[in-house]
Every structure is written in C-alpha cells, then in structure tokens.
Amino acid sequence: MTAAKGRFGAELAKGIAQENPIFVQALGLCPSMAVTNSAINGLAMGIATLFVLVMSSLMISALRRLIPSQVRISTYVVVIATFVTVADFVLQALAPGVHRELGAFIPLIVVNCIILGRAEAFAAKNRVALAIADALGMGGGFTLALLAIGAIRELLGKGSLFGVSLFGPHYEPWVVMILPPGGFLVMGVLLLLFARLAESRRRAAAKLAAEEAA
C-alpha cells in the first residue's frame, strides 16, 4: 500500500519539477507564450489545460485495452477534442472576459503536444490512478510555468500583477514585454536560468562524487 502511494506521489511530483513540460521538455510552447501577457490569462489557460489533460488521461487509461493500436492516435485526438469543447463552453459561461482574451487558444489546446504526448507515453500504458497522478503533475507543472511567465511579463510590461498596480504611477511600462517579442525573450532568459541551475547542480554533484572517491 505504502509502495503504491509512493509511486502515486512520485508520478505527481515529477511533472512539477524535474520533468516540467515547459522548462525541461520544451513541449506545448505555443500557448505558453501566446496567452501569457498577464498572470490571470496564464493561470486560466493552465487550468483549462490541466482539466483537459486529467480528463483525457483518465478516459484513455480506462479504455486502453479497448483501443486498437492502429487507430490509437485518432482515438486520442477525438477524446481530447471532446474535452476541449467542454472546457471551451464552461469557460465561456464562467468567465466570458478571460474567454474573449484567450480567443482561439482554448480550442487550440487540442493540438497541445503535452496532452497527446502524455496520452501516448503514459496514460495508454498505466493504471487509471497513476495516469491521473501523472496528468495532475504535468498539468500542475504546466500551470505553474504559465503563471510564472505571465506574472513576469505583466510585471515588466504593465507594472502590475493580477491587474493590481504595484509600482505606482511613475513606472514607465516596458510595453514590448507584453507584445509577442517579449514572450520569446522572457522564455529565452528563463531557459537560460534553468540551464544555469542544472549546470551548477551537476557541478556540485560531480564535486561531491570526486570528494567521496578521494
């Protein structure tokens, strides 16, 4: 029982940190830059994707013995498209303002490579509980990444966070950060930061190993 629980936790945790879909695997990049011009948009997109990911992983994992392997990709796509349609309608009803700002990018969740990737690489081969843990982890990591990028861009580009002005009236907004180039630039710098962190961690580990050997 404890072993099963540990497995569940491990599948949950890996998506958030060491296999983070955006910063480590560089999957699902299009929405991560197109809708992250403010923290709230990033968060909404992340949650919508999380919902679709969890629901389609559940469905695909439950049906994994029934889906013939020749038509599996098409089956996955239909399952995913169904849940995206649901998410689209729900968001439109609950938060019409955010829905308008995200525009075509909600339907475009269908072609987010993370979802199809997790379906093919994980949900199709594992038990329902594990598939849900994996989806929650990956979706959570995706949401956090989107929130982080959105917050940085909103902070620099508008001087506010979740629409609340932080720097007072004298802040001159760095407008380019909320425009398309800002997305690429912020992402580039963040990736650089992650590479730097990984590098120093690797060096520390190598040093430790060398000391132990000595």
Add this chain to the structure above:
Amino acid sequence: MSSGLLTIFVSALLINNFTLAYFLGLCAFFGVSKRIETAFRLGMANLFVMVITSVSAWALDRFVLVHAPYLQLIAFILVIASTVQFVEMVIKKTLPALFRALGIYLPLITTNCAILALALFQTSRAYGLVQGLVFAVGAGLGLTLALVLMAALREEAELSDVPALLRGTAMSFLIAGILSLAFMGFAGLFGGT
C-alpha cells in the same frame, strides 16, 4: 475586393505572421530550423496542408457544421489528420529522400497548431472560399519565411563562438525574440491594420 485580398495576404504573411506574432507552430519552428533546405521543405509541406485544410474547412463549415456547430473542433481536427496522412503517403511514394529528411515532423504537422488555427481563424472571420485560400497561402508562406530565416540565423550561429550555456534552446528563443521585434515593424503597413 482585390485590395481586400491583398490585405489578407500581406497581413497573414508579415504583419500577423503565424509564427512570430501569433506563436503558432513553435515546435516545428524550433525543431526543424537547423538547416535551410529542410526548413524550406517543411514550410512547403505545411503550405500544402494549409491550402487543403482551408478548402475543406470552408466546405465543412458551410454545408455540415451549420447543423451541429459544437462538432466544429472534432470535425476540423479529423480533416487535418486525414490530410496529413494523405500528404505523408504521397511524399513517401514520390520523394522518399524528403520523407526521410522531415522524419517525425511530417506526421506532427497534424498537431501543428498553425493548421488548426488557420481553420479556426478563417471560420471566425467568416472568410469566403477565395479569401480563405489567399489567407492559407499567405499564412503558409509566412510560416516558411519564418522557418527559413530562423534556419539561416542558426546556421550562422553554429559557426560562431557562443558561450556553452547559451547553445541550444535558450539562444533560439532569444533569436526568435529579435526576429519577432523586427517583424513588428511591418505593423505600420496599411496604416496599422
């Protein structure tokens, strides 16, 4: 009418470039932009799929989806998936060398968001058949342009002395950011449409 078509074309090609202004099709943009030749061919394959998708999406929307608008997404994605499968078979049969060069990115055109976005934008903007075709050609050429520019820059960067940490994805993003800045300059065309 003709100026309307020209606006649609130039807007899709430069001002609202799918890759650099709308962030569509980034996986292929970063994945296949290592060599100019391959980048150009992938762009062309995309252009072809876009044109077929545009026509079929128009027909679907006009004749079928009026009765069941909630099926839009599922219908579009199925059309795209079968078109890509068809293109894949044709290329494999006629141009086996190109087939090998494109590798995994050929079937991945299905999940290239630029294609689905094309169908969705075209429908939401209520373009007719001709307008849709012009839009598809403009967007496809814009995608190819971005891919080729990126590939050319990366070929140059390959030969220059870059800090080890910057090599790879991080630098590609910074390059894309600068390219995107340059493309913002086109926004002034047509008085800022």
